[in-house]
Amino acid sequence: MSSSRSDRSASPAAPSIASGQPPSAGLTRRQALGCLFWAGTGALWAMHGGVPRWLGAIGDANAAEAKTDAGAFRFVQISDSHIGFNKAANPDPLLTLNLALDKVRALPERPALMLHTGDVTHLSKPAEFDTAAQLIGGLGLPTFYVPGEHDVIDEGAGRAWLDRYGKDTQGAGWYSFDDHGVHFVGLVNVLDFKPGGLGRLGAAQLAWLADDLKAVGDSTPVVVFAHIPLWTVYADWGWGTDDAAQALALLKRFGSVTVLNGHIHQTLQKVEGNVSFHTAYSTAYPQPAPGTAASPGPLVVPAEQLRHVLGVRSLQLTRTAPGAQLTDYPLA
Amino acid sequence: MSFACTLPPRPLLAAALPVLLALLVLSPARAAPAAVTVTIHGYAFEPRTLVVAPGTRILWKNADDVPHNVVGLGSAAALRSPALDQDDSWETQLDAPGEIDYVCGLHPHMQGHISVRAAQ
Numbered sequence: 173m174s175s176s177r178s179d180r181s182a183s184p185a186a187p188s189i190a191s192g193q194p195p196s197a198g199l200t201r202r203q204a205l206g207c208l209f210w211a212g213t214g215a216l217w218a219m220h221g222g223v224p225r226w227l228g229a230i231g232d233a234n235a236a237e238a239k240t241d242a243g244a245f246r247f248v249q250i251s252d253s254h255i256g257f258n259k260a261a262n263p264d265p266l267l268t269l270n271l272a273l274d275k276v277r278a279l280p281e282r283p284a285l286m287l288h289t290g291d292v293t294h295l296s297k298p299a300e301f302d303t304a305a306q307l308i309g310g311l312g313l314p315t316f317y318v319p320g321e322h323d324v325i326d327e328g329a330g331r332a333w334l335d336r337y338g339k340d341t342q343g344a345g346w347y348s349f350d351d352h353g354v355h356f357v358g359l360v361n362v363l364d365f366k367p368g369g370l371g372r373l374g375a376a377q378l379a380w381l382a383d384d385l386k387a388v389g390d391s392t393p394v395v396v397f398a399h400i401p402l403w404t405v406y407a408d409w410g411w412g413t414d415d416a417a418q419a420l421a422l423l424k425r426f427g428s429v430t431v432l433n434g435h436i437h438q439t440l441q442k443v444e445g446n447v448s449f450h451t452a453y454s455t456a457y458p459q460p461a462p463g464t465a466a467s468p469g470p471l472v473v474p475a476e477q478l479r480h481v482l483g484v485r486s487l488q489l490t491r492t493a494p495g496a497q498l499t500d501y502p503l504a
Numbered sequence: 505m506s507f508a509c510t511l512p513p514r515p516l517l518a519a520a521l522p523v524l525l526a527l528l529v530l531s532p533a534r535a536a537p538a539a540v541t542v543t544i545h546g547y548a549f550e551p552r553t554l555v556v557a558p559g560t561r562i563l564w565k566n567a568d569d570v571p572h573n574v575v576g577l578g579s580a581a582a583l584r585s586p587a588l589d590q591d592d593s594w595e596t597q598l599d600a601p602g603e604i605d606y607v608c609g610l611h612p613h614m615q616g617h618i619s620v621r622a623a624q
Contacts, residue, residue, distance in 0.1 A: 259569045259570075294571065295589060321609065321610045322610065325571070325586075325587040325609060325610060329584070365575075365609065366612065367577065367605060367607055368612070368613065369607070369611065369612040369614070369615075370612075408613065409611075410612060466546060467546050467568075468547070468611075469569060469570050
């Protein structure tokens with residue numbers, strides 16, 4: 173690994189998920205079972221072999237069972253806080269970010285860490301970064317960030333982000349770390365756009381990724397997080413990453429890969445072989461479903477419905493179910 | 505090469521001054537090219553394509569309720585606006601002839617093109 177922003181060894185009380193099996197070219201049945209995971213939008217799904225099976229709404233017995241696996245490694249994802257936004261779709265994103273953080277505080281088990289998948293701020297202003305850091309820091313969780321395009325529109329085109337979050341990162345802010353036997357990779361795909369509009373990782377970052385993954389065993393669960401989806405959700409709105417296929421080719425040999433993104437302010441899932449893709453709720457405002465509006469601008473919903481379309485995500489990894497289990501919690 | 509400036513005799517200058525001032529005020533050919541406005545609306549630059557003379561001032565005005573910016577591509581990388589929130593505008597002057605491709609740095613599916621050409 174060429175970069176490790178926060179190497180955190182597995183503690184004796186939290187057993188490592190990785191089994192340490194030697195690398196192999198194809199997927200075994202055990203590895204295929206590692207693709208089992210849960211996902212949903214206020215609901216729980218099991219994905220097995222790419223076929224979704226609904227298990228119940230959050231709060232059902234099945235859901236409760238999924239959330240109470242003792243000894244699991246738990247972490248959370250929040251996204252698209254857009255601190256500084258002040259339009260009709262949500263005049264008070266500070267309030268809804270606080271509600272999201274309260275959701276995290278209220279989880280049955282305290283997560284070990286939090287991922288923020290970008291657009292922390294709306295306009296990359298220092299005061300917006302400061303406010304977000306103050307609120308999120310109040311949670312007391314180790315938090316790992318990747319930038320959204322709204323976080324790199326300062327005059328230095330991302331200099332403000334690196335000054336704040338770039339310690340121990342590479343290039344424009346990409347990095348990896350290990351926790352509880354899980355290999356986390358934070359990628360940056362919001363810079364150096366080309367006409368046509370998709371996000372882009374770039375050759376330097378892809379080379380770094382190839383090198384970073386060399387030391388990681390096939391059976392190690394891998395969690396990749398980046399702002400713009402690494403699968404093309406809707407190209408006309410730029411909801412995809414131009415060179416994602418090259419990154420996914422590097423991840424193909426792993427038995428369990430979970431890709432977490434933000435950017436589109438809604439939860440969508442996709443399974444492709446051993447890789448599961450998940451976009452996340454925003455904590456600030458919703459956006460239209462792909463292609464259902466003239467533009468992807470903020471979606472104004474009735475005030476009483478806003479908290480139903482914003483939320484946070486909880487994830488857990490266990491020895492018994494090697495894939496990541498995901499639960500999305502709307503704010504209301 | 506050097507430039508020399510010689511003034512006419514003082515009485516002649518006094519007589520000609522009103523005429524010179526009138527020419528300065530009334531001659532549109534001597535004024536800088538007028539500003540051209542590009543409106544940003546519905547996640548698009550309008551007009552998307554411009555042909556302007558060297559020295560033209562271009563003003564981008566954001567009518568969307570989300571921020572946009574202007575980022576030149578390739579050899580036009582020096583063209584870069586700050587983030588423009590709703591109703592913000594930004595203006596720059598394009599002096600050098602050439603072809604400029606630009607996008608919104610936040611939503612790069614938004615594309616624009618400017619041809620800076622001397623009048624034929």
